Amino acid sequence: MSEAYHIPVLLKESIDGMSIKPNGVYVDVTFGGGGHSKEILSRLGEHGKLYAFDQDHDAQQNLINDSRFTLIQANFRFIKRFLKLEGVKEVDAILGDFGVSSHQFDEGERGFSIRFDAELDMRMDQQTGISASELINTYSEEQLSQLLWQYGEIKMSRKLAKAIVEERSVKPIQSTSELNALLTPFFPPTKVNKFLAQVYQAIRIEVNQEMEALKEFLLQTPDLIKKGGRLSLISYHSLEDRLVKRFIRDGKFSGAPEKDFYGNMLVPFKKTGKLITPAQTEMRQNNRSRSAKLRIGEKL
Template identity: 55%
Template sequence: MNSYHTPVMLQECIEALAIKPDGTYVDVTFGGGGHSKQILNALGDGGRLLGFDQDEDVKQNVPNDARFTFVEQNFRYLKNYCRLYEAIPVDGILADLGVSSHQFDQAERGFSVRFDADLDMRMNKSSDLTAKTIINTYSEENLHRIFGMYGELQNAKTLAKTVVTSRLNQSIETIAELKTIIQNCIPKGKENKYLAQVFQALRIEVNQELEALQEFLLQSAEVLISGGRLVVMSYHSLEDRLVKNFIAKGKFRGEVEKDFFGNDQKPFDAVSRGAITASEEEIKLNNRARSAKLRIAVKR
């Protein structure tokens, strides 16, 4: 299981769920199955766990356990599939956002700048939209938006113009070709960080990650029982901001709405003040833990 993906803050996530032995839980980012395995260990015979994942590669990790149901779907369809499997309301939901180690390590998936491969980056291999499509067909204005918003790149406009100018001669097919084309846009000494931001921007757009996250968060409030736990771990500020705002206000922007008596109208209360971060010991063992932020909320 660890060779596929090492879960970040595993113990903290499990404790945050406050698992009841006969409860119903959802792991919406099944991946390597590390979190699901620990949830199942904490459940009794009457407990139940649904595991969502849109990547067909994870099927090899599905446990042979009657209490477990695997749902091969994006978590943006949380409510539909919980209803389908008669699992509403649920007692706890866990989301470990981001890309699994397995996806980064599979060169042909195109997630990592370490390898050369086709520009792909699809978490769901049956999806039509790839990074290659974005790079070769999106307008300069659209590329500027993606690199600026999702990559948070200072020179997003220049980068977009460089890509559009280069593809006039021939289409950009591979990671190596993209890196060569944009090399003059990369600040000296910041190559790795810059490329990571470019790839993050493309990956978020390919997989519609922020839209899916917002849909999932809104549905989590409808699926959870009063007193149920929402546990979300994010790895970059764009995701964390959405999670933080939703827990604090029940919406993604603007101020919290109040009822006639001045009471906050929001579905969740934060359990911890601020985000929980990984220990120095864990960061030494697993570098991915460095950027992780864990937020816990309880349904009102």
């Protein structure tokens, strides 16, 4: 694995949280640079097995040559279906490191970053779905405003949506530089990059249906993980973390947890320990780990 591709965040903590048994079956649903997967394999015996998911074709360059390892090129929202094709019905633990890899941010032509002039793409799987450019040029003003508010937590979302719609009526917005130039005047000069990053986050989440995919994935985990097995999940923004926290606590994303006749909560997982965040040394070494939050659940 190239360290430049993606430095694994909370590596020891997240793998420790999986409570790995040498001959168990494990899943890394966000393979990326392979850092977490390599650490899992280092703890497995000869009969252990690791399945990894990644929808980004670039992840193939980090393929691990190990008979105990299988890379499945698919979105983790289809975890049950693809594991079934591999003959797997139950696993001992699942790891997820959500968000965007360093590689995706650093590959300028992918359009994930405000730093490079590139076509607005932002698709994690470049062979499916609509690109960021298509989204920006086709969504209604109301839809744009809603996603900037919901996924970017931008208070002036209506103003930005209006500006986008007015601009594209003259000429389509197709590159990062065009979008940056249009929106920069709306932000305080000292905070332009911060606000643009929030805009890009909102568009990226919508393009890749990240919240829907995360929900679909989480809802499948109780059927896949054995009793006493673990969920070890790393989130990077409050929207993801909120879903993970609620699901581990309540087994659902809204409303009160289900209860039995006697008032006992019917939840599939219990949280193990407290929320884990990176140490100061890790944050100094890897700036992108700053917002990481690790939550671990154990199957009841």
